[in-house]
Amino acid sequence: MDPSPVPTSKPTQSSIHTYHCLCTHLIFATTTPLTNLPTRSSSSLDKAYILPLPPPPSSLPPDPDSESEPSAPKIANKPADRNSHYALLLSTAVDRKAQIITRSDGFEKRYLQRCGRCRLVIGYQLDWAQFGEKEGRREDVVYLLPGGLLSTDEMVQGKDMTSHIALEE
Numbered sequence: 001m002d003p004s005p006v007p008t009s010k011p012t013q014s015s016i017h018t019y020h021c022l023c024t025h026l027i028f029a030t031t032t033p034l035t036n037l038p039t040r041s042s043s044s045l046d047k048a049y050i051l052p053l054p055p056p057p058s059s060l061p062p063d064p065d066s067e068s069e070p071s072a073p074k075i076a077n078k079p080a081d082r083n084s085h086y087a088l089l090l091s092t093a094v095d096r097k098a099q100i101i102t103r104s105d106g107f108e109k110r111y112l113q114r115c116g117r118c119r120l121v122i123g124y125q126l127d128w129a130q131f132g133e134k135e136g137r138r139e140d141v142v143y144l145l146p147g148g149l150l151s152t153d154e155m156v157q158g159k160d161m162t163s164h165i166a167l168e169e
Helices: 152-157
Strands: 017-021 026-030 049-052 087-089 092-094 099-103 106-115 121-126 141-144 149-151
Touching: 017 152, 092 121, 149 152
Parallel strands: none
Antiparallel strands: 017 026, 017 149, 026 087, 049 141, 092 106, 099 106, 106 121, 121 141
């Protein structure tokens, strides 16, 4: 019996990009590659990537096992725009207490985002107070620190990350 033929075509590029902490723990998934995200201005020393986080869905589909009738009207699902951005933090822990950072143009209140496994700081969220709109942690965007993340492709290729790690002597 002949073995089944192996397809010669290359697999299509995935539209979901996944990123890991330096410890290899999965941190987030996005439809936009990290290198295509905007970065903070040159006045910002960290040059962090700006990752917009979409709001959670406003309504969930009805549970087919539910015995009660839904009281709210059904919302029709619109087809997703293929060019739209979506991102999801998967395994991070946010510090409850904010850090105050001194900048040349004032102060910045940051809530640090850490890897859920090794607790490495991979990014931060800002406080709404500095935008003058509301109070509390701004949850619609996360700022990702360059050098703290590894794409799944880089991980599979065995990229050497020792140049990104500051060793204490």
